[in-house]
Amino acid sequence: MESKAFSEQAKTTLARTLAPRVAERTTLVDQVANRIRREIILGTLDPGRHLVEKRLAEDLSVSRGTVREALTRLASTGLVEFSPGSGNRVRYFSDSDIAEIGEVFAALEGRAALHAVLPPSPAAEKELRDIAEQMRGLRLPDDVEELMRLDREFHGTLMNQQPKTKLVEAWQSLESLLAVMMVPIMRRGVGTSDSQADRHLLLVDAAMTGEPELLIKGLEQHYYQM
Amino acid sequence: MESKAFSEQAKTTLARTLAPRVAERTTLVDQVANRIRREIILGTLDPGRHLVEKRLAEDLSVSRGTVREALTRLASTGLVEFSPGSGNRVRYFSDSDIAEIGEVFAALEGRAALHAVLPPSPAAEKELRDIAEQMRGLRLPDDVEELMRLDREFHGTLMNQQPKTKLVEAWQSLESLLAVMMVPIMRRGVGTSDSQADRHLLLVDAAMTGEPELLIKGLEQHYYQM
DNA sequence: TCGGACACGATTGTCCGACAATTAAGTGAA
DNA sequence: TTCACTTAATTGTCGGACAATCGTGTCCGA
Structure with missing residues (x-):
């Protein structure tokens, strides 16, 4: 018998999970999707795990339809694998998969770098460096989640330097893949929080040269190192 | 009052819309999603159009839940825009959007070209050229759909030359964006079916040189021309 | 005449319960 | 062990239901 992944209270916490947003309406489906996504990323729900709709619905105290919609959404980002008729499973990523995602x-x-306003404005540079520095203080196994948030923020900031919305959008739609790939990496202990910080600072340096080519090279190395 | 977009018979046609696949089970949701996607791509449902769940459900003779799931799926590929509370609309793409998608x-x-087995095998080359040639015979305004299919097939074949599954996957998850961008282009009359064929043949030539750099350059031009 | 408060209808977000079809698992026989 | 079969679990889809919310048009007061 599988162990319960969502045992505790549900609705109460859910309602405020990531809610302190400005004023954007968050639907229940969003909250459920976020919740499940988090469990997957953190590894509470390990790869291959069968995600049974009814069970999730009960554990989270929502209707099956709501869970279903959330799963559909996760499937579209690649975190969950749908096999018509036989259910949804947490997707498994091999090492080479991860490399490719990189x-x-x-x-x-x-x-995007080709279109970026390079070098970044002083304000942007500061922001980027700040984010990188914040990575330094993290205790690794526990703060994975925070590290990922910072990573997303960093690369997001880097990309938002320029108004190429579609690129940004494509990037965002694949973003949770990035999140999945980070977890095993962290586990493998490949990077301490310090090295993460350093690696990102290198990127800032590359961007500050104002040479797109250098930034691109930097990015490639950045992802290959993982 | 809006004109009906899905007036004719529904279920019967739906069942076999794109079904001649090997043996993959297609769910009703898939069929509905395909159907709506097609209407969007072909322009029957113009940008900004409000997609009312109940209405679609009735027109297609399926339940609202099914439509909802289909719409969710389309939204995740970017074709449909979701605004919680105020409904789903066909997404509008500006010219610059389209350029960016390219x-x-x-x-x-x-x-992907960097990893491709270059030059392609004789078999692959033949396949690519065949696809390109097939574009030549099309009558343009009417055969848009077929042209798009060929285009997808061409680029798909090109990418499948190598086993980089994740790249292919990322590509696929964005594929319908590609489809949307082609329609206005066709309408604008930018390319006759002949020029389409020629442009793709150029890509094959580039690939056959065995030089990844040349193929990349070729791809850039290919998309920029649009 | 114009801006704003209000009421109404349309639509969405979510829930429930139900049922056939299909899949996965377990059982027994060869 | 392996194969065929029965059974239980799960999915795919349906219909209806209801509150919350949104968009819109109406009426009122300035």
């Missing part, structure tokens, strides 16, 4: 991001960010 | 694909395919 490439996808290198490709997209590299492309 | 860039995304150039980036991904270019990246």
